[in-house]
Amino acid sequence: MSNSGGSKEKEKASTSGSIGGDGVQPRVEKKEKEAKESTDTVPFHKLFAFADSADHMLMIAGTLGAIGNGICMPLMTILFGDLIDSFGQNQNNNDVVRVVSKVSLKFVYLAIGAGFASFLQVAMWMVTGERQAARIRNLYLKTILRQDVSFFDKETNTGEVVGRMSGDTVLIQDAMGRRLENSHSYWQHLWEAL
Numbered sequence: 001m002s003n004s005g006g007s008k009e010k011e012k013a014s015t016s017g018s019i020g021g022d023g024v025q026p027r028v029e030k031k032e033k034e035a036k037e038s039t040d041t042v043p044f045h046k047l048f049a050f051a052d053s054a055d056h057m058l059m060i061a062g063t064l065g066a067i068g069n070g071i072c073m074p075l076m077t078i079l080f081g082d083l084i085d086s087f088g089q090n091q092n093n094n095d096v097v098r099v100v101s102k103v104s105l106k107f108v109y110l111a112i113g114a115g116f117a118s119f120l121q122v123a124m125w126m127v128t129g130e131r132q133a134a135r136i137r138n139l140y141l142k143t144i145l146r147q148d149v150s151f152f153d154k155e156t157n158t159g160e161v162v163g164r165m166s167g168d169t170v171l172i173q174d175a176m177g178r179r180l181e182n183s184h185s186y187w188q189h190l191w192e193a194l
Contacts, residue, residue, distance in 0.1 A: 047172070050135045051128070058128040065120030072114040079106050133169045140165050 051059070086099040144161055152161075 048132070050132050050139070055128045055131055058124045058131075062121055062124030062128065065117045065122075065124060068117030069114060069121050072110060072117065075110055076107075079103060079110060082106070129172075129174075133172055136172060137165060137169045140169070 048055070048059070083100065083103045086103050087096065090096040090099050144165075
């Protein structure tokens, strides 16, 4: 019984000391500062600050692919309406197979176009994301290597530089590549639906 009473007194002393004491307060401020740093966001236009003219052309091609991919869904509904009409208008004729085949061929052309537009969308945005991430990684490494030797002794530990460099550039690449091209496609679907 005396042990449990002693541990309760230690808990009480540690919690009362942490409210106004010096031991826990700096750790809390450090955690709040780290949480703030991890939630900082970059404005949209700054995301492409390291893009060159080739990257701009790739982004334009990827956006055109996203627009083409987005247009395919409304075109498919129009072709589906034509398919239903071809069945309904030719119920008593022998031309049903010929008319339905024409509309089905349009579906095949639409599928080929959608496949090409999807490939263009994904490939161009992924390539530009890779190029810009490599450029950022290269500049980050050059900046780190220009630091004074004391920086590596006091400010960082062994794997922090490499982990930070790879982790941050992967996040940037993901934001520039897959997520942005998906948002283009979603906005195009919304625009076409309206």
